[in-house]
Amino acid sequence: MSQELKSINLIAPAFKGVNTEDSPLAQDPSFADIADNAVIDKRGRIAARKGFEVITTDNTPLGSNALTVIHEFERVSGSTEILSAGNNKLFKGTTTLTDITPGGYTINDNNWKVVNFNNKAYFFQREQQPVVYDGTSAVLLSTVSGAAGITSAIYGNEVLSAFGRLWVADVNGDKSTVYWSDLLIGHDFAGGTSGSINLDKVWPDGYDEIVALSAHNGLLIIFGRHSIVVYQGAEAPATMTLADTINGVGCVDRDTVQYTGTDVLFLSHTGLRSFRRVIQEKSMPITSLSKTITKDIVALLQTETESFRSLYSPEENFYLITFAGQTTTYCFDTRGTLEDGSYRVTRWPSSIFKSYKRLQSGEVYIGTTHGISEYRGYKDNNDKYRFRYYSPSLTFGDAARVKFLKKIKPTIVGANNSTVFMKFAYDFNTVYRTTEFTTGSQIPAFYAVNEFGPNSVPLSEFTAGQLTNQVSLNAAGGGTSVVVGLESDIDGFQLSLQEINILALIGKVL
Amino acid sequence: MSNGLMGINPTLDFQRQMKNQGGILQDATDGDVIGTEEVMDMAGGGTSLTDALLSFLGGGGGQGLAGLGLLTSAYGRLGDIGQRGLSLGQELAQTQLEQAAFRPYTVTTATGGQFMAGPEGQYTMAVSPEEQALRNQLFGGAGQFYQQAAMPTADREAEIFERMRTTMSPEEERQRLALEERLAAQGRLGVRTAQFGGAPEQFALAQAQEEARNRAMLGAMQQAQAEQRQQAALGQQYLMGSYLPQQQMLAALSPGQTAAAQAQQAQLYGTGLFGEATASGIDALLASGLGQANLMGAAGTGLLAGLFGGSGSGSGGSNPVRDLIDYFRNR
Numbered sequence: 001m002s003q004e005l006k007s008i009n010l011i012a013p014a015f016k017g018v019n020t021e022d023s024p025l026a027q028d029p030s031f032a033d034i035a036d037n038a039v040i041d042k043r044g045r046i047a048a049r050k051g052f053e054v055i056t057t058d059n060t061p062l063g064s065n066a067l068t069v070i071h072e073f074e075r076v077s078g079s080t081e082i083l084s085a086g087n088n089k090l091f092k093g094t095t096t097l098t099d100i101t102p103g104g105y106t107i108n109d110n111n112w113k114v115v116n117f118n119n120k121a122y123f124f125q126r127e128q129q130p131v132v133y134d135g136t137s138a139v140l141l142s143t144v145s146g147a148a149g150i151t152s153a154i155y156g157n158e159v160l161s162a163f164g165r166l167w168v169a170d171v172n173g174d175k176s177t178v179y180w181s182d183l184l185i186g187h188d189f190a191g192g193t194s195g196s197i198n199l200d201k202v203w204p205d206g207y208d209e210i211v212a213l214s215a216h217n218g219l220l221i222i223f224g225r226h227s228i229v230v231y232q233g234a235e236a237p238a239t240m241t242l243a244d245t246i247n248g249v250g251c252v253d254r255d256t257v258q259y260t261g262t263d264v265l266f267l268s269h270t271g272l273r274s275f276r277r278v279i280q281e282k283s284m285p286i287t288s289l290s291k292t293i294t295k296d297i298v299a300l301l302q303t304e305t306e307s308f309r310s311l312y313s314p315e316e317n318f319y320l321i322t323f324a325g326q327t328t329t330y331c332f333d334t335r336g337t338l339e340d341g342s343y344r345v346t347r348w349p350s351s352i353f354k355s356y357k358r359l360q361s362g363e364v365y366i367g368t369t370h371g372i373s374e375y376r377g378y379k380d381n382n383d384k385y386r387f388r389y390y391s392p393s394l395t396f397g398d399a400a401r402v403k404f405l406k407k408i409k410p411t412i413v414g415a416n417n418s419t420v421f422m423k424f425a426y427d428f429n430t431v432y433r434t435t436e437f438t439t440g441s442q443i444p445a446f447y448a449v450n451e452f453g454p455n456s457v458p459l460s461e462f463t464a465g466q467l468t469n470q471v472s473l474n475a476a477g478g479g480t481s482v483v484v485g486l487e488s489d490i491d492g493f494q495l496s497l498q499e500i501n502i503l504a505l506i507g508k509v510l
Numbered sequence: 511m512s513n514g515l516m517g518i519n520p521t522l523d524f525q526r527q528m529k530n531q532g533g534i535l536q537d538a539t540d541g542d543v544i545g546t547e548e549v550m551d552m553a554g555g556g557t558s559l560t561d562a563l564l565s566f567l568g569g570g571g572g573q574g575l576a577g578l579g580l581l582t583s584a585y586g587r588l589g590d591i592g593q594r595g596l597s598l599g600q601e602l603a604q605t606q607l608e609q610a611a612f613r614p615y616t617v618t619t620a621t622g623g624q625f626m627a628g629p630e631g632q633y634t635m636a637v638s639p640e641e642q643a644l645r646n647q648l649f650g651g652a653g654q655f656y657q658q659a660a661m662p663t664a665d666r667e668a669e670i671f672e673r674m675r676t677t678m679s680p681e682e683e684r685q686r687l688a689l690e691e692r693l694a695a696q697g698r699l700g701v702r703t704a705q706f707g708g709a710p711e712q713f714a715l716a717q718a719q720e721e722a723r724n725r726a727m728l729g730a731m732q733q734a735q736a737e738q739r740q741q742a743a744l745g746q747q748y749l750m751g752s753y754l755p756q757q758q759m760l761a762a763l764s765p766g767q768t769a770a771a772q773a774q775q776a777q778l779y780g781t782g783l784f785g786e787a788t789a790s791g792i793d794a795l796l797a798s799g800l801g802q803a804n805l806m807g808a809a810g811t812g813l814l815a816g817l818f819g820g821s822g823s824g825s826g827g828s829n830p831v832r833d834l835i836d837y838f839r840n841r
Binding site for chain 1: 694695696697698699700701702703704705706708709
């Protein structure tokens with residue numbers, strides 16, 4: 001007697017993102033074991049990330065090096081200008097990178113941090129004399145008229161523009177002191193109301209090193225490697241007082257700190273963290289946002305030797321953290337958190353992104369060896385990239401019984417004539433069985449673009465909208481647990497995984 | 511005894527009085543009164559001369575000679591009276607000098623001090639041994655105080671300042687520690703500012719402490735100067751105190767000096783009375799001598815006038831003077 005096929009529907013698979021922390025068997029099917037080059041789209045589905053389109057047409061000064069810094073200089077007039085750094089040079093411009101490195105100035109590294117302050121842009125990095133860009137040219141900070149106190153004591157790796165001052169920290173040989181400039185004078189670190197504070201006697205565990213600075217909720221947050229101190233009243237730094245100390249949580253790199261408006265996100269040695277702003281209580285509870293990939297993050301942290309870069313984009317609703325030396329980027333969806341407070345996270349492997357910048361307009365600029373690129377489209381500089389999804393091990397609620405997959409029916413939204421590989425494996429086997437199909441073609445109608453050619457009439461008669469592909473694929477084999485995967489090359493079109501419907505026979509108890 | 515031409519002899523009482531007052535008493539009859547015998551001696555004496563003189567006198571020459579002798583005697587008498595007056599005046603002055611001479615005296619105070627006025631006019635004061643000992647002590651103390659007052663005040667200022675700082679330092683240390691704890695609690699121990707150097711509270715505390723230090727320094731200077739003034743004042747007081755026995759003795763001297771002055775005044779007054787009385791006696795003596803001389807002169811004049819008035823009225827009359835001259839010429 002034949003048995004009835006049991007339908008197991010994975011609706012919006014992986015909409016909770018990757019989870020490598022919980023046991024695969026106990027996981028919610030909404031998690032994913034792998035979600036590469038994916039994001040959580042606006043409908044809560046896992047979808048392919050956007051690619052990048054290179055804007056720079058002349059990156060000659062960059063050579064074969066990557067742009068490691070992109071910064072949007074905002075003038076008080078409201079106009080903006082893109083500044084960048086790479087190949088031991090400073091640039092301005094987007095399509096053409098114009099070298100603005102001060103004459104005779106030798107740059108030994110490309111790990112600049114750039115901030116806007118009082119109609120100027122200031123470049124700081126470790127053991128390099130700071131550079132200031134006034135909208136026309138870049139000069140050494142010490143050469144600015146009225147400059148004072150510009151010595152190696154303030155050649156810090158971290159700079160913050162807040163409370164009407166520049167704040168500098170992480171100086172070689174003096175990693176416990178924060179220096180602040182005179183009020184509204186970024187080139188005066190010796191006069192006026194400038195000053196410094198040494199935290200040697202403030203660190204909650206006796207010793208730490210300043211990594212990053214942040215201003216949030218009216219507070220000055222000083223990130224150490226494994227502790228955080230918070231000062232209030234930083235508007236008058238001479239009288240600011242300690243508001244809070246956090247022991248055991250620090251920041252691994254200054255470039256992991258991002259503001260979301262309500263939170264300050266930063267990467268600690270145990271994962272992504274945030275300060276949540278509680279206005280009434282004025283307290284700042286600290287939460288972990290990467291509980292689902294903690295060990296993956298830690299593993300990357302321990303082996304990262306190059307740099308970290310991060311980005312927060314409210315338009316894309318993600319926080320990106322890139323481990324540049326390992327070409328890995330994690331994408332945290334910031335629209336909401338899971339039950340445990342974690343962000344939904346996906347991974348962008350083989351990432352060549354070396355820097356990010358979200359512009360005022362909401363566009364996201366990416367620095368690569370090509371120069372400046374924009375996060376848009378679905379190609380990586382005209383190259384395809386692979387979207388991958390793998391479910392956790394699924395037991396369909398009964399881990400003791402054997403399951404025999406008969407049909408796999410993925411519902412895919414988007415794509416255009418793309419080959420989709422459906423993969424499945426039983427009982428934790430890493431050798432997957434693969435079946436594939438090709439999505440339909442779609443030529444979406446765009447505004448002011450003729451449907452049948454430049455001179456066709458009518459201009460645009462029909463549009464298919466976003467193509468939805470729902471196919472039924474045969475499956476074979478059986479096991480107590482099963483992993484279902486989907487891979488497809490993204491080559492110009494969006495792809496979202498709406499659902500996967502699995503028809504299986506439930507067998508005997510093993 | 512004279513022929514009674516000379517003055518008046520004083521009574522015995524007057525003579526005694528005059529002698530008691532140092533006066534000069536001389537018997538008026540004992541003077542060199544020229545008598546008849548002396549005139550005769552002056553005329554040449556001897557028998558021949560006597561005879562000649564008798565002859566001459568018998569011829570009226572005697573009358574002339576007597577008159578001439580009286581006049582001569584009166585003349586000499588007047589000169590003697592002047593000499594006598596001068597001599598008596600000098601003797602009286604000498605006597606009065608001796609009577610008015612300063613008489614030494616001594617004033618002794620109740621505390622044993624003495625003031626002695628010597629006969630040569632020197633004055634000597636001597637306090638009692640106890641007063642002298644006290645005076646020496648005070649005088650020495652005054653010297654010490656003045657010496658201390660004259661010393662530079664820098665060392666004393668430093669000494670006072672250190673003592674003040676010793677008093678202030680514990681509280682300053684407590685304030686510093688309290689601030690350190692407060693700054694540590696606020697996480698601000700490491701604050702360094704271009705404006706204040708450290709934290710504003712540290713600057714304020716340091717400023718307050720420095721101001722206190724400055725005030726202490728100024729206070730030490732003022733205290734040292736006050737002490738210097740005090741030393742000088744004490745020296746002055748000691749010095750004044752050291753002269754106090756002398757002042758008190760001088761104050762006590764006034765009554766004694768008044769008594770001595772009164773005695774001297776009485777002495778001078780008596781001397782004056784003596785002088786006046788003696789002068790009156792001398793005047794009377796001289797007046798009587800003058801009277802005698804006048805009387806003698808008048809007598810001589812009268813004799814001569816009688817001589818020349820009786821025979822000299824005609825051309826054949828005799829001139830006793832010429833006769834006398836002729837007599838001596840013809841011999």
